[in-house]
Amino acid sequence: MAHNQAFHRRTTLVNGPSTSPPTASPPNGGAFAPGSFSAMMAAQAQSPSAYAHAAIEASSPTAPGAIPIPGSRPRKHSAGGLTQHMPKLLTPFNTSSIRILLLEAVSQLAVDQLQKQGYQVDYHKDAWSEEQLVEKIADYHVIGIRSKTKLTEKVFKAADKLLAVGCFCIGTNQVDLVAAARRGVCVFNSPFANSRSVAELVIGETIALSRQLVDRASELRAGDWQKVSKGCYEIRGKTLGIVGYGHIGSQLSVLAESMGMTVLYYDVLPLMPLGTARQTETLEELLGASDFVTLHVPELPETKNMMSTPQFKAMKKGSYLLNNARGTVVDLPALCEAMESGHLAGAAVDVYPKEPKGNGKGEFSDSLNSWASRLRACKNIILTPHIGGSTEEAQRMIGQEVATALIRYINFGGSVGAVNFPEVDLRAITEAEGTGVIRICHVHANQPGALRALNSLLGNYNVDKQNTDSKKDVAYLMVDISGVGEKETSDIYEQVSRLPTNILTRLLA
Numbered sequence: 001m002a003h004n005q006a007f008h009r010r011t012t013l014v015n016g017p018s019t020s021p022p023t024a025s026p027p028n029g030g031a032f033a034p035g036s037f038s039a040m041m042a043a044q045a046q047s048p049s050a051y052a053h054a055a056i057e058a059s060s061p062t063a064p065g066a067i068p069i070p071g072s073r074p075r076k077h078s079a080g081g082l083t084q085h086m087p088k089l090l091t092p093f094n095t096s097s098i099r100i101l102l103l104e105a106v107s108q109l110a111v112d113q114l115q116k117q118g119y120q121v122d123y124h125k126d127a128w129s130e131e132q133l134v135e136k137i138a139d140y141h142v143i144g145i146r147s148k149t150k151l152t153e154k155v156f157k158a159a160d161k162l163l164a165v166g167c168f169c170i171g172t173n174q175v176d177l178v179a180a181a182r183r184g185v186c187v188f189n190s191p192f193a194n195s196r197s198v199a200e201l202v203i204g205e206t207i208a209l210s211r212q213l214v215d216r217a218s219e220l221r222a223g224d225w226q227k228v229s230k231g232c233y234e235i236r237g238k239t240l241g242i243v244g245y246g247h248i249g250s251q252l253s254v255l256a257e258s259m260g261m262t263v264l265y266y267d268v269l270p271l272m273p274l275g276t277a278r279q280t281e282t283l284e285e286l287l288g289a290s291d292f293v294t295l296h297v298p299e300l301p302e303t304k305n306m307m308s309t310p311q312f313k314a315m316k317k318g319s320y321l322l323n324n325a326r327g328t329v330v331d332l333p334a335l336c337e338a339m340e341s342g343h344l345a346g347a348a349v350d351v352y353p354k355e356p357k358g359n360g361k362g363e364f365s366d367s368l369n370s371w372a373s374r375l376r377a378c379k380n381i382i383l384t385p386h387i388g389g390s391t392e393e394a395q396r397m398i399g400q401e402v403a404t405a406l407i408r409y410i411n412f413g414g415s416v417g418a419v420n421f422p423e424v425d426l427r428a429i430t431e432a433e434g435t436g437v438i439r440i441c442h443v444h445a446n447q448p449g450a451l452r453a454l455n456s457l458l459g460n461y462n463v464d465k466q467n468t469d470s471k472k473d474v475a476y477l478m479v480d481i482s483g484v485g486e487k488e489t490s491d492i493y494e495q496v497s498r499l500p501t502n503i504l505t506r507l508l509a
């Protein structure tokens, strides 16, 4: 029972028009006003540009900033002798009524992209506290954050209109993903937009280590002239061992080969090599054959301390270790030992088991990690404050990717790329399919009988297509039905919203 109540939170037609005040509400505080759908459709007919602006940009393959619609079915459209099909604009709602709160100075590119859709965007440079969020979040349909704003269950409870969260960063630890899903809030992030930035940094570090660049530079900054060539090498002809051949590892493989390096990689999956790279059968084989070993695996129980004393011993004498993956992957006291004994000739470390909460002098100290001063004292070591993916380009890519996912979800209902939510999409409704086609986006409890109840409500209509998936307690259904009049649209909305398993229902047409 308690479980069910958790799901019966709201039945709001969040995309209902903001121009006409609601005259009646569906149960549980919904804001849809019968009759206002037709008022809006009339308004849309009078002033198509005001309403359709967003979708035109979103759906036209030639428009700047066009949002690709996966699986969209082309409509007949003759341009320059080329016949193609165009998707119907799916915006029966005034997109200016969508309010978006952007915190933590997310990329300007994302702000522009969202404003172009006609959404009202409130932009703030700082992170907000839980108290601030609880006070204001009820006004917004979407919130965009980076890593410092915490979205807790308490925040989601206050977020009556919230449809989606955009994490304009890699991780999503700062968001209570389960609480979000249970309230029908879809969370997007951008896990791979900074792969190139990390790969480039590794190339730079490889050269810097093999030339002892950081030690020479810091000596000279202290006024100490030390011109040496002993122990300094070119990277051309050396072997780079990549552990984890995913987005970053494979990108790095291409860059390293173009620098004249031989590339080996080890991965738990059999993966096709790029260029002339070769996959090794075991980690030990890679460690014994590489001049540089660079780590690009995720943080998992299996990768915790995957580089410790036995693995350092298996590395060639005079080789180098680079870790730009996650802090837990390397046993750092064991690395200090391998460096102090002279077995390793150098190391680059960007990530640590515990990292300071913010920038500041003296933050990287023994009180945070007991071995910090020992690591700092090693020769030929490059220590960086988790900046592997921190570039302007990566921030822009993240902004673009997350804004695109949010727009696609708001305007078309597609949840592909969501981290906490079933990933569902439908091919576009085409204009050729005519009027009277509506799309129902229905988030519901993943319980037996939920689909049967919904489909029995839709029994009198032609179901053109539907797609559904579930993730743990939450399921998401997208369905397009045709032959629907305006009055029926409002009835369908109210009936679907009243289903006992309903979490959140939206209609697009």
Ligand SMILES: NC(=O)c1ccc[n+]([C@@H]2O[C@H](COP(=O)([O-])OP(=O)(O)OC[C@H]3O[C@@H](n4cnc5c(N)ncnc54)[C@H](O)[C@@H]3O)[C@@H](O)[C@H]2O)c1
Pocket (backbone or CB within 6 Å): 170, 191, 192, 194, 195, 198, 243, 244, 245, 246, 247, 248, 249, 266, 267, 268, 269, 296, 297, 298, 299, 300, 302, 303, 324, 325, 326, 350, 351, 386, 387, 388, 389, 390
């Ligand atoms: N330093 C930074 O600022 C920064 C920036 C971005 C990503 N990262 C980190 O870099 C790492 C790699 O990122 P990615 O985008 O390439 O990830 P990815 O998921 O694309 O690739 C990871 C690869 O590691 C492999 N793998 C998993 N477990 C393994 C194991 N036990 N042994 C060998 N291979 C294993 C996977 O099969 C996959 O091919 C992640 O830990 C990520 O968090 C750090």
